[in-house]
Amino acid sequence: MDIVIEHVSKRYGSHEALRGIDLCIEQGMFGLLGPNGAGKTTLLRILATLLRPTSGRVVIGDCDLGHRTQRKAVRAHLGYLPQELGLYPDLTGRELLDYMGLLKCLYDRSARRRQITALLDIVSLAGSADRHIKTYSGGMKRRLGIAQALLGDPQVLVVDEPTAGLDPEERIRLRTLLTRLAENRVVILSTHIVEDISQTCDRLAVLDQGTLVFDGRTRQLIEKAFGHTWQFHAAPGYTLSEELSVISALPQKEGMLYHVVGPEPYGSVQDVQLLSPTLEDGYVWLRQGSRP
Amino acid sequence: MQIGDSALKSDSPLQYTSVLVQQHIPLREAALLARYHLRLLNWWLLLLMALGFLGVGGLVWLQLHTGLAQGMSNAIGISRFVMEPGAGLLAGMLASSLLVGDPLLEVMMATRTSVYGVLAWHALLTFSMLLLCSAAYLAWSLMNGISYARQQSPLFLLLLWLAPVLVMGMLGLFGALATRNAALGLGIATIPLAGSLFLYEKLFPIQATHPFFISYTYSGGQDTPDWWTNRLTLLGVALAFAIWNWWFLRREERLLGNGR
Secondary structure, X not given: OOEEEEEEEEEEOOEEEEEEEEEEXXXXXXXXXXXXXXXXXXXXXXXXXXXXXXXXXXXXXXXXXOOHHHHHHHHOOEEEEOOOOOOOOOOEHHXXXXXXXXXXXXXXXXXXXXXXHHHHHHOOOHHXXXXXXHHOOHHXXXXXXXXXXXXXXXXXXXXXXXXXXXXXXXXXXXXXXXXXXXXXXXXXXXXXXXXXXXXXXOEEEEEEOOEEEEEEEHHHHHHHOOOOEEEEEEOOOOOOOOOOEEEEEEEEOOEEEEXXXXXXXXXXXXXXXXXXOOHHHHHHHHHHHHOO | OOOOOOOOOOOOOOOOOOOOOOOOOOHHHHHHHHHHHHHHOOHHHHHHHHHHHHHHHHHHHHHHHOOOOOHHHHHHHHHHHHHHHHHHHHHHHHHHOOOOOOOOHHHHHOOOOHHHHXXXXXXXXXXXXXXXXXXXXXXXXXXXXXXXXXXXXXXXHHHHHHHHHHHHHHHHXXXXXXXXXXXXXXXXXXXXXXXXXXXXXHHOOOHHHHHHOOOOHHHHHOOOOOHHHHHHHHHHHHHHHHHHHHHXXXXXXXXXXXXX
16 A cells, blocks of 8 residues: 655644655655654654645545545554553553454454454563553553554554653564564654664655655665765864764763764864764764755 | 455464454444443542532431421522532533543544544443433432422423533533643633622623523522523523534544644
8 A cells, every 4th residue: 555645734823844745655664754843743643644734635545635534444544653652541451452442443342352362462462461551661551552553454554753762672672563564564653763764664754844855765865974974083172063963972092983974074183984874874964964 | 455444354474363344333342332431531520420419419308307497498509509500510520521631532533433433422421420410319309399490390400400511511621622621621611600600699680691691590590581591592502612612623633732
């Protein structure tokens, strides 16, 4: 199933959250990257049928989200995990999924409960399914959120900042799960954590201040930073040029080891090396180019 | 790929089978859903309501059985308060927390049931509970000889309760939706009721205000000719707020914050 986004804009009063976005998203994992306030959540909410664009058109499969009846039809095949997921603390994980299954019109009780058991297994919550949600850790709640989004076997899964606030182990676990889920559906992952995208997505789009600044393959974004990624030593008190964006600064015995993106460093620097860029370098280079 | 309502055969690598999406809810599943909704509604508000009716019932019983001269008069006053502004206040309180503040609001908006479906379930269950408590109290009070008017037909008794309940309920929901805050919603709903109760003496001489008194029966207007006008006006106001609420919910996105 393809998702086509044509000239989509969204205004909140005088604030323009999205400006003329054009995207085509195919099956597999698709990353949506951008700083806070870039418009990622707005775009995801439009895809999740919660918001209507001020102008433009979104088509999921054969359904135009501009029509009320088609929006409702899309909801049967859509899984959504919002950025801020609230849960009912006094329900157990299994009860919450059962309740969500009923809201998703999955009325065959035995089939629904079989699916819930399978989903709890997939998100590694089978052992704690009958515990109250108030006893769950942050990571367990996010995984339960993924499980509710997967109820009904949706063909489109929209997840907003799923790894926010998780410890490294939980983040890896969740990323692996999303990658596996993307094998037979569209998974749209929005985040401002570049590592999450680099570990999971082959295609991505970058938003900045409501504008689409990149749409393509991950390696294409990495390639943008070829010849612009540097490592060098500098003495204490060295002042970096404003043209350079620091990716990392590691304290050394005498001075600092810098990893930067930008033009070749000059001045009192030593051991200047050109590095192979990462996705983070490509993203920072792109952001540098889009600065006013 | 065509999106339809048919079950989709899953070829998921995660090995879980898809479930048929159905249009009509079987009775057994409706009962289960009702049970979940009841658990998720503010059960303490419902408990408070039931305890409130019981407490007032006890107070009225004491008034009737203490043998004092003013006993019956006090019991009538209390009962009129319970069935009119009291029930209205409860309706406003319950309606303001029907939807706003639900932690899963954003997720449920993206389901096929949508906010309309959830709101309908919550409203049905909440107002059924209020109706049950009110009907039990009314029956008990009538059996104990309490009168609400000189000529109290079933329609009179229905409108005595229904008009303030609908006005306050719709106003509570309106306030909560407009402010995205249940407490503020209740606050907004209580303003006309408080005005009706506390400014009664100042406003009553002004004939034009009579149709808008929410506590018109409690304030002594039950036997006046404009009591029916008052009830019909209140129902009209409730209808106006109902239309506004419906219009508001048609653009569900107003319920969301401005996450960008």
